[in-house]
Amino acid sequence: MASLLRRIPWSGRAWKPLSFSNTNFPRLPTQQRIEEELFPDYVASRYYPVRIGEILKDRYQIVGKLGFGASSTVWLARDLDGRRHVALKLYVHSGSMGKQLDHEFLMYKRISGSPARHPGRNGIRELLDSFDVVGPDGSHRCLVHPPLWESVLAFLHRNPVKRLPALVLAFILHRLFLALDFLHTECQIIHTDIKADNIMFGIEDESVFRTFEEQELVDPSPRKIVHDRVVYLSRELQMPKNWAAPVLCDFGSAVVGNQEHTEDVQPDIYRAPEVILEAPWSYQIDIWNTGCMIWDLFEGGHLFTGYDPEHQTYRSRAHLAEMIALLGSPPKTLLRSAKSSQKFFSESGDFRADIPLPDHVSLSDKETSLEGESQQKFLAMMGEMLQWNPLNRASAKTLAESEWIKENM
Structure with missing residues (x-):
């Protein structure tokens, strides 16, 4: 109840603006590229020229x-x-966003119009407000959210062994699967980009924000000033005393699920087989994607890399070869529905991508964090996600109640 009360915007006298007038800030060389300037396609005029204090x-x-x-x-x-x-x-301004301008906003609007009673609703980052602001080079969309602490990926890197403890992983997965069930069944949304840096912990410690304010007032952020624009260095929030439960973020790549999809989506090493093969895909790609992410978080390395030694980079053929080594050959029903199957498979279903198949390996051979009954329950959960046939993958709702998650909650 206390955390809920802290989130309610109470009526009463509005806060007075603060005066960020301290000019004793480190001035960075104008020729030094920082922050967003480091992107190869950076164009200053695309960004709204934010000023601290405005x-x-x-x-x-x-x-x-x-x-x-x-x-x-x-x-x-x-x-x-x-x-x-x-x-x-x-x-960035509307002219450079094109059709993508409204995409994430429309996804949040679809979410906000779905039933709030679902237990997975609070596992989705909330949109508080949205508006457009006019800059010197065009209009800019602004989304307003509750501030968040850090991503699961950043939290993972705090652990020297780069593996999440079972209790922490189970808690995160239970929240994530409920959130995905809400998206899939109530909102008809496919996220398409499930990864550890898109799952973030909340903050239930107002002192974090007050400290941030005080630091900016007393020790202003380093910045560079180029003509009439200022580019600031980012400042980290201090670690909160009380963290809130993790939420799923970033709906910039999400799509509606009530129509057919064959487009290329997902991070390379998390791509589902139907995405690689250009077969029609749906909600089940989020389940495959989550399974691959779990391996990263719990086993200390990628389940699939897609590394092609000939090209020395990711290639679909290498990714499929790794899948075959782990899961056996794909079903012909999947190959028949895929536009790109002939690039990699013969008419009889044999792999023919001019790359050697790795030696066969099982999930149990690769799993090194558990033993005994707990390992069997974990592998059973993974096996329900990593299926060639999307229809054979478990739903998010079923996975939220998996035996391994329940025993670690």
Whole structure:
């Protein structure tokens, strides 16, 4: 109840804006590329020229920079009306976004219009507000979210052995599978990009934001000033005393599930076989994707790499060869439905991609974190996800109740 009360934007007197007037900040050389400037296709005019201290929509005062990407920057802000801190995701201008401009917003709108009673609803990052802000080179979409702490990937790297403990992994997976069940059954959304850096822990410690503010007021962020633009270095939030449960984020690649898909999606090493082979795919690719991610988090390495020694990089043929070594040959029903099957398989279903097949290996041969009955339950859960035939994969709802997860909750 306490955490819920902290999230409610109480009515009352609005916060007064802070004055970020300290000019004693480190000034970086103009020729030094930093942050979003390091992207090869960076064009300064595409980004909104944010200034710390400015107020957007007469409501959100920028406090400091949290991060950046190829198509957006992320800022901690004070919601003056709501008397709370929020994260603003400011996209590059509309002209460079094209059809993608509204995509993530429409996915969040679809989510917000779905039943809130589902137990997986609170496993999805919440959208609090959205608006457009006009810059010197065009209009920019801004999404407003609750601030989050760090990703599961960052949390994983805190552990020297680069493996999550079973209790932590089970807790994360239970939340994730409930969230996926909500997306798949209530929202008809396929995420398509399940990975550890798209699952983030929440924050239930307001002092984190106050400390961030105080640091920016007393010790302003380093920055470079080029003409009328400022590029800031990001500032990290301090570790909160109380973390909130993880949520699934980033719906920029998500698609609606009630139509046929054959397009190329997913991170390379997490691609489902039907995606590689250009067969029609649906919700089940999120299940395969999650299975591959679990291996990274718990076994300390990739289940599949797709590394092709001839080309010395990822190739689909190498990825399929690894799948065959682990799972055997794909069913002919899958090959018959795939546009690209003839690139890799003969009419009789034999692999013919001019790359040697690795030696056969089983999941139990590769699993090194568990033993006994616990290992068998874990492998059973993995086996329900890693199936050639998408229809043979377990649903997210079923996986949330798997024996291995329940025994570690």
